[in-house]
Amino acid sequence: MTPDWLLASADALAALVPDGASVAIGTDNSGAPMELARALVRRGTRDLHVVCVPIAGLPVDLLIGAGAVATLETSAITFGEYGTPHRFQAAVARGSLRLFDATCPAIYAALEAGRKDIPFIPLRGLIGSDLLKHRPDWKVQDNPFAAARDPIVLLPAIRPDFALIHADYADRNGHVFIGRRRDAALMAQAARHGALVTVEEVREDVDLMADETTAAAALPAIYARAVAIAERGAWPLGLDERYGIDEAHMAHYGELARSDDGFVRYLDTHVAPRRQAAE
Amino acid sequence: MTPDWLLASADALAALVPDGASVAIGTDNSGAPMELARALVRRGTRDLHVVCVPIAGLPVDLLIGAGAVATLETSAITFGEYGTPHRFQAAVARGSLRLFDATCPAIYAALEAGRKDIPFIPLRGLIGSDLLKHRPDWKVQDNPFAAARDPIVLLPAIRPDFALIHADYADRNGHVFIGRRRDAALMAQAARHGALVTVEEVREDVDLMADETTAAAALPAIYARAVAIAERGAWPLGLDERYGIDEAHMAHYGELARSDDGFVRYLDTHVAPRRQAAE
Amino acid sequence: MSAVSRQELLIHTIAGLLAGCRSVAVGASSPIPGAGALLARRRAAAETPARRLHVTILGSRRHNAMNSGGVELFDMAAEGRVDAFFLGGGQIDGAANINLVGAGGEYPRMKVRWPGSFGSAYLYHLVPRVILFREEHTRRVMVEKVDFISAAGPRDDGVYRPGGPIGLLTDLCWFDFDRPRRRFVLRSLHPGRTLEEVRDNTGFAFEVAPDLGPTREPDAATLASIRGPVAAELRDAYPRFVDRVFPAAA
C-alpha cells in the first residue's frame, strides 16, 4: 500500500501549491528542485513569492521566464560557471519582478527566526549597504542591551508556505536523506506547510532514524508535506555523487533563454511534456 | 607524533579553564563530562559560571558540592530516576549560589544568539512566569514589527568561555563524533574558546568529514579547543550504546552527597585520585 | 481480562484527549503520557484511511521524530508542529498556574526546591493542547495559589498565546479548563471516586459540570492494545515502568 506521504509525481506535488504561495528554493549545487519547477510551470502557477536560500539559479530563472514569479527575494541569482541567468536579467530590465535584494546571512537568520516563529531577529553588519535603502521591511534599532549607542538591523522572520527540495532518497518512513545539507532542513522547518520533496528513489530497506549516524543525516518526515519520486529530478543540474551537471544542456538553455522566443521554444520542448524518467 | 589538538588527559583540559570562567554543560543522558568535572575539582577550580544546556545533573551537583560554582544558570537540576541532587539543594538552601532560573528554550535561544554573536534574541512565551521577576537581564519589549501592542521577551546572548563535552570518539583529524546530539555542537559553537572534549578513543581509521553521512554526525574540529582521551569519561553516567549508567554508584553518590561530611568522603575516594581507565 | 488498573485508565483517557492530533510530544519521566501517545498513534494508524501521528518521547531513541538537538522540540512547537504536550507541577493552582521550582520560603532560598521550570514557561504558551497531568491529587499539590509561577495560566494580558491547558488529569478525576472564565470544571470522576473526595483533596475552587459523570474505562480491545503492543513499544523509553506495571508485556 502506498503510504499517505508518497504522491504519484512532481506534478501531484505542484498541485498543492496555490497561486500566490511563497516557496523557498536553495542553490544549484545540490538538490535543486528542477522537476518541481517544471511541474509548477506545467501547472501554470502564477504570482509566486520565491525566497532563495540564500541564492539560486536555474530553477528560479525558469520560473521567472515562465511568468510564475511575482516577488523574488534573493542574495544572488547565478549559474556559477554555467552561463548567465538571462530570464532573471530580462525581468529585472523590464521591472516585471518585485525584487527584494538581500544578503545571504540575512536570509538565513530570517529563516531561523521563522523556524522559531519569533517575529524578528537582529543581525550584525548590513548598515551602510544600499540594500537597506530598498528594504523597508528591515529596521535599524538601537540594541537595548548596550550601554552606549549600538545600532543594529532587525529582520522580520521568513516563513515560506513551502520549501521545494530534491534529495537522493526517502526511507520507508518518509524520512529524507539530506546528508550535511542542513539548508534543506532549515527551509523545511521554517516553511508553514513543510517541504515538497522529490527524491530519486524510496528505499524500503532503510530506516534513517534507527541509527545515530544516519539519523543526523536525515530530514525528519514531520517536515515533509509530501514526497514524490522524480528520477534525475535535479537535471540538468547535478545531484551529489549520483550524477553531474549536464553541461551541454546548460549551454543549450543559455542559448535559448537569451531571447523571449527561444525561451518559449525551450519550454515547449523540455518543460511542457512530462519528462520521461529515463531521459 | 601527537597532533596539536590532542592533550594528555582531562586534567590537561581542566588546566585550560581559569577560575571565574563560564562553562556550558549538557544533560546527563548522553555525553556528560564527568571526568572533566572531576578534573576541575582536582584543579581546585573556583567561581565557575555554569550554564546548563538546558538542564543538568550529576556533573553540576559535583562541581557545586566541591565549591567550584559561583553562578548557576539552568532550567532544572535533576538526576531523573537516579536520586536527588542534594548538593544543589543544600547550596540553594544556604544561598551560596547565584542562581539564574531559566527555561529550556530560553537557554537554547540565547546560545543560538551567542553562536551568531547577535547581542539578543526575542522569544515567545515566558511572560507571566515568575522567572522574569528574577531575571533582570531579560527584557520585555514591544515587537516593533507588530501593528498592535505585542509584548515579547528579549534575551541577551550567552557565550560561555568553554563547552564541556564527552563523546564517543574523535577521528584522526580531531573531528568529534556526536551523532544527532546537536546540543553539543550548539554549545561548542557558542563558546568563545570552543569545546573541551574528552573522548573514549581516537580513531585513526576514521575521517568523519570525508563522507556526507558521517559528516552530518560530526562536531567539526574547528570548534574543539582541545581533546583528551578519558575512557569511561561519562562514568557513572552512561554513554549512548557504549555503556549504561552505573546505578549502584549513583545510589552510593546519593547516600554520601546527602551530608557535607559524606560528600567530602566521596571526593576523597572517587575524585581526588586520578581515576584509572579500567575502573 | 483482568480489571482495569489505575495506569490503564489514565493511558486510555490520555489517548482519548489526543484524538485528531497529528503530532504529540512527551517530556522526560512521563511513562503514562508516553503510553497514551503510543495508543493514540495506533488508533490513528487504524483509521480509514490510515493517519500518521508523529510521537516524540524525550529520552527515547525509537519514538523520536527529531534530530536537531533539544531546541528542536521548542522550535517545532512554535512552528505549529506540536499539537499536544504534557505538563505537571509540584503545585498547580485554580488559575492553571504551575510551579516546578519550589515551595515555602522566599525565592531563591525556598524551603523545598524542585528541579526547575524545564520548558514549561514556553510550551504552555505555544502548544494548543497542553494536558496538565499529575497523579498525586492532594491539597499539597492542588493549591489555591502557587508559591512560584513557573508557567502562567492563560490570562487577559494581550500576550501572544496560541497555546494553553485544555484540562487537568489526576488519579481522581479529569477537569476541563474553561479558558474564558479561567477556572477548572470537574468533568469526570474515575471509577470509585466521589465529588466529596475531590473537594477534600483540592485546595482551589472549581466548578462542577452539570453532566458530571464517570471517566470512561477502556474496552477489552483497547486494554489488549495497552497491555500488548503499547507496553512493548514503551519499553524503549521506560523499561522499568513496563517491567513494573506490565510484567506480562513481551
Place this chain on the structure above:
Amino acid sequence: MSAVSRQELLIHTIAGLLAGCRSVAVGASSPIPGAGALLARRRAAAETPARRLHVTILGSRRHNAMNSGGVELFDMAAEGRVDAFFLGGGQIDGAANINLVGAGGEYPRMKVRWPGSFGSAYLYHLVPRVILFREEHTRRVMVEKVDFISAAGPRDDGVYRPGGPIGLLTDLCWFDFDRPRRRFVLRSLHPGRTLEEVRDNTGFAFEVAPDLGPTREPDAATLASIRGPVAAELRDAYPRFVDRVFPAAA
C-alpha cells in the same frame, strides 16, 4: 623551472597575506584565493611546531571545516572563527565600497545586473582580514563611486564592526587600505607593471607608499608547491581551473 605566471604570483601573494591565520574561508568561484589558502595551510603545517590552518572552500567537499549548512560560515565569522575572507566586486571605489548588484540606471532596473550581494554586506563587517580581490583592473571596475553599495567600506558611523578590508589585490598591484584615512595606498607593483599604468586604469584617487616596490615573486620551492600539491588539492573544488592553469598537476 618555468617563469612565474600571473596566477602563481597572485596565489603566492595571497598566501603571504594569510600569514598567521588560524582559519580562512573562500567564497564560490574563487580558485586563486582558494589556492592561496591551500598554500598558506601547507606553510602553517611546515612551521615548528606544526600549526593547523582550517580552510573552507565553499563548494568543496574535501576542504570544508563545516557541516551545519550555509549559515555556518556566517555564524563562524561572527564567532570570530574566520580570520580571513575574500570579496570582489563589479565595482570597487576609493572608499572600499563594493558593488555586486549592478551598474547604470536606477535600482532596481539597472542597465547591467550582476548576480547580487551574496554575503558581502555582512562578512565585510565581521571578518578581520578581508582581502579585496579582483583580477580585472580597469576604470570600469575601479571607480570613483560605486553605483550601488552592496557592502560599505569602513566609516565613522559608530556601527559595531570588528572586520574590514586590509587591501586590494588586482592583476596590476597590491593596495593597502588605510582604515583611519579610508583610502587605498599603492604598496607594490606586480613585475612589469608601472605606477603610470595603475593610474591610467584606476578611477579612484589613491596614495602611493613612499617605499613602493615590486610584488615579491615566489621562490622555486614555493612554485613547486603551487604547481604540485596545491594544484592537486585544488582540483576537488576547481577541476577546470586546474586543467587550464596547471595542466601538469597530477
